[in-house]
Amino acid sequence: MRRFALIAVPYAWLLALFLVPFLIVFKISLSDTAIAIPPYTPTLDISGGWAAIKGFLSELDFENFVWLTEDDLYWKAYLSSVRIALISTILTLLVGYPIAYAMARAAPEWRPTLLMLVILPFWTSFLIRVYAWMGILSNEGLLNAFLLWTGLISEPLTILNTNAAVYIGIVYTYLPFMILPIYSALEKMDDSLLEAAEDLGCSRMEAFWLVTIPLSKQGIIAGCFLVFIPVVGEFVIPSLLGGSGTLMIGKVLFEEFFNNRDWPVASAVAVILLLILIIPIILFQRNEQKAREAEG
């Protein structure tokens, strides 16, 4: 009984906050758009009894999904989202790993402070931070002003409203999600392993590749998924920092929803996005499982 209760809690959570909303979205994606409140049809009226439910079900169809395959905007947006997410995950890894490494090597009394500094940005609103980047990256922004002042450039660089700005924004925003799991893997590592590697003939560099990297592998994988998965559906960063050329599925979804008020198509986009993300989410879970087993 207690066992059951323990398992029931997370499942109830999952049911209430994930499965039910998903089913609602899925239902809307099978509906047709209408000028009404809510802006789709049919709506279910249970008071009508069995006949009403049957009638309701007969009006649902997969039209919107067919539509997604017909307009190439959508699959291009999906593809471009995945590409941007991949590139920014790699960039975040390249920036995050050295930071996590330095933190794990720092004197133990410094580590809590450094950890604090990594988490600190979360204390201010995400939107404000992205707006701050607009201020930094714009043509008259801090970065250009600084570069002009140093004389490195004579004309302001156009960074804002390009993909570069999107990458900068993503790397900045998601860096903690990369650093924390890698740091936690590196911090657990026993220094005597590096000594053993050197003792057996490795240079410092070889010991890093043969011992440090493999031992932080689980952290690297976890960090990459923690960045990749949300970035695929990212909306705020591409719409504020990106330009008209930045095509991401989050933006398409938003426009479908609020500009076109086409809830059924927006829902279909969301359902497909979820299906795309399910693969990396499952892989992520597998990795976590493996990490736990290895520790066990």
Next chain:
Amino acid sequence: MAEPVFAPWADPNEKPLIQFKGVTKRFGDFVAIDNLTQDIFAQEFFALLGPSGCGKTTMMRMLAGFETPTEGQILIAGQDMAGVPPNKRAVNMMFQSYALFPHLSVAENIAFGLKREGMPKGNIDDRVKEMLRLTRLERFAQRKPHQISGGQRQRVALARSLAKAPKLLLLDEPLGALDAKLRQQTQFELMDIQEKTGTTFVIVTHDQEEAMTVASRVAVMDEGRIMQVATPAEIYEQPNSVYVADFIGDVNIIEGTATPEGKGYDVAWAEGQRPFHAETDKSFSKDQRCFLAMRPEKVAISTDEPEARNRVQGKIIDIAYLGNLSTYHVELPGGTMMKAQTANTRRLSRRALTWEDQVWLSWTDTAAVMLEG
């Protein structure tokens, strides 16, 4: 035909493999190694003994290159090791904490050093197999370190350090986690390897019997200093201090004052008791405070008064039965306790001595070692 005795330390022409020259190691204010000067020769099996925290591991780590001496010099094969990184030293170390790579299997752990050497794959496989057989780990070759027992892990660590067949092998408590039988077998394997390959071993152990069995010389350490270096027999029979006598094996220490007499001294140890006599080469002034160190097995126990010059009567307080041996704890007049050990050549029921019995203890003039303290 007598085999030549292996004693390079006695030969002034012999060049030592390892030289500690006035080495001091400090961690902050703490002195871990205190002005240590010591030679270790090629093909020695050099055992470090000493209480926890006396600096054994620190000495090893300086040899392997993980710590640099604060003062002094370490030479290996005549070459100053200052600034030579661990991977450039022909030294392998077995870590006290094992330091096995958790992401690699047992076999891969053992192969790690061989791969770095660039040994051909076939040779690596053969060598790994040999090491697995030697340490009786064949069945666990594909397991990860967290899937084997503590003793098995220790054997993997040993196999990994042996695999490269280095000129100098540092073993930090290599056999501590093994059961008595396996430990003995492994000791003999190590001695065998040593004989076949001529590798020089420096080994840390908490097990005196182990040190006695395997070592060519034993160094007894205390608080960063080496108190005595000698062959196992010398250390046991002729300790140079009460500390060493007390540290190695079981011993009776009796304090007294010396008076020259014959080839040695009479030692007065208690009011109104006949003094004990001990022969020695050392010289003591009259009435100098001194100590007698006597191994329990050199003290005979009997119910009748013996002939020996050194004899004393006492009462059995306790008997420790150790299987092959029994140790009698005997209270002497004045409350001094003394241990006497006899071999149990007869069955238990037939032995005459028991608790509260009045007995005589006796020993020869050469049984006790006279020490200054």
